[in-house]
Structure formats: C-alpha cells, structure tokens
Amino acid sequence: MLIDARDLQVRLGDHTLIQGVSVRCEPGKITAISGPSGSGKTTLLHALGLLIPVSHGSLLLDGREAARASERERRAFWREHTAFVFQDYGTIEDRSVAANTVMALGPLGGTQRGDPDRLRNALAQVGLAGRERDPAARLSGGEKQRLAIARAIYRDARVILADEPTASLDAENRERIITLLRTRAAAGATVVIATHDEAFADTCEARFRFDPSVSSRG
Numbered sequence: 089m090l091i092d093a094r095d096l097q098v099r100l101g102d103h104t105l106i107q108g109v110s111v112r113c114e115p116g117k118i119t120a121i122s123g124p125s126g127s128g129k130t131t132l133l134h135a136l137g138l139l140i141p142v143s144h145g146s147l148l149l150d151g152r153e154a155a156r157a158s159e160r161e162r163r164a165f166w167r168e169h170t171a172f173v174f175q176d177y178g179t180i181e182d183r184s185v186a187a188n189t190v191m192a193l194g195p196l197g198g199t200q201r202g203d204p205d206r207l208r209n210a211l212a213q214v215g216l217a218g219r220e221r222d223p224a225a226r227l228s229g230g231e232k233q234r235l236a237i238a239r240a241i242y243r244d245a246r247v248i249l250a251d252e253p254t255a256s257l258d259a260e261n262r263e264r265i266i267t268l269l270r271t272r273a274a275a276g277a278t279v280v281i282a283t284h285d286e287a288f289a290d291t292c293e294a295r296f297r298f299d300p301s302v303s304s305r306g
C-alpha cells in the first residue's frame with residue numbers, strides 16, 4: 089500500500105505537534121523517520137497509522153484520502169492491512185506466545201482463532217519456533233519485538249509501522265529485527281519505522297528527517 093502524506097499537521101489542543109510534513113512510503117521499501125527526541129517521530133507514525141487525527145493536510149492510502157477517515161474506515165485499515173510494532177502495543181504478558189501472535193492487538197483488541205500452520209511459520213521466521221506455549225512474560229525485550237513482527241507475518245500485513253524497533257536491543261537482536269523488516273519489505277509490505285538508530289536509517293530506501301532545530305511548537 090502506498091502511503092502518501094502531504095503537508096500533514098497534527099494539533100493537540102493549542103499545541104502543534106507536527107506540521108508541514110510530506111512523506112511518501114512505498115510498498116517494498118522501508119521508510120525511516122528520524123530526528124531529535126521530541127521532534128515528532130512517534131506522532132507522525134501514529135498519524136500515518138490513523139491512530140490520531142490529522143488536523144490539516146492529505147493522507148492518501150493507495151490514492152484514497154484517509155485524513156478524515158471515519159472510525160469504521162480506520163478500523164478496517166487496521167484489521168485488513170496494518171501491523172503495529174509499538175512498545176505499548178506489545179505483548180499481553182500472561183497470554184502465551186501463540187495467543188499473542190494470532191491476536192488482533194493494538195487499537196483493535198479482541199482475539200482471533202489461530203491457524204496452526206500459519207502460526208508455526210510465523211514463529212519459525214522470527215526464531216521463536218517451539219515457544220508457542222511460553223507466557224509472553226518469559227520473553228526478553230528482543231524476543232518481544234520479534235513476537236510483534238511474527239504477528240505482522242501471521243497477518244500478512246501490507247503495512248508495518250514500527251516505533252523504535254531496534255531500541256534497547258543487543259547487536260544480534262538488532263540485526264535480526266532489521267533483517268526481518270527487510271524481508272517483509274522485500275515481500276511487498278510498506279514498512280515505516282521511527283528511529284534514533286541512524287545506522288539503520290541510513291540503509292533505508294527512503295527517509296524523512298525532522299529538522300534538528302525544530303522540536304515541539306506551541
């Protein structure tokens with residue numbers, strides 16, 4: 089899915105969180121959003137994922153205007169196309185790895201009946217084969233990130249939005265996550281990451297950088 093944002097502005101009360109942002113996120117590519125702390129990376133990622141309302145500008149999803157999408161349209165977008173790899177849309181600690189993988193998490197909530205073959209395949213791809221029954225609480229930070237990606241693979245998401253997917257990971261897990269995101273992009277997904285990881289961002293096919301001189305605007 090092509091996500092084409094033009095002149096986006098997000099306001100919250102009297103605060104302008106981001107403004108004048110234009111970014112094109114193409115299928116088959118990883119688009120990296122970078123910039124200093126507080127510059128608006130997470131806000132932009134949330135706006136692209138229809139998680140927060142856009143106050144000005146255009147947000148075209150495969151050419152269809154979504155900037156003022158209804159609740160129903162937003163839910164359909166999440167359900168049919170999108171996987172979030174966000175720290176706070178992470179795992180449900182007391183549920184199993186299997187349950188966490190097949191769950192429609194994030195803004196949708198609720199559960200979904202699992203397909204055992206797809207589940208095995210998704211977990212194998214992220215290196216969590218055989219961990220189906222473990223409670224998510226027993227996973228390390230890196231394993232939880234991989235579990236979030238397993239969910240995207242399970243759902244064959246066309247859009248993957250990842251917030252700081254390599255933060256606080258050791259070198260080996262960082263490489264694994266990057267490889268997994270690349271593999272999803274190579275399979276045709278539109279992958280967008282918000283990141284402080286300049287080395288990773290430098291290798292992405294497309295970049296949006298928030299200006300270092302601009303942080304929050306009153």
Ligand SMILES: Nc1ncnc2c1ncn2[C@@H]1O[C@H](COP(=O)(O)OP(=O)(O)OP(=O)(O)O)[C@@H](O)[C@H]1O
Nearest residue numbers: 100103105124125126127128129130131132303304
């Ligand atoms: N709910 C909110 N109410 C008011 N201001 C907010 C809210 N959420 C974020 N902001 C402000 O919006 C600006 C952008 O925040 P955002 O989290 O998008 O930045 P970021 O680039 O992701 O930062 P970091 O790298 O530290 O995660 C910040 O100045 C932040 O203080």
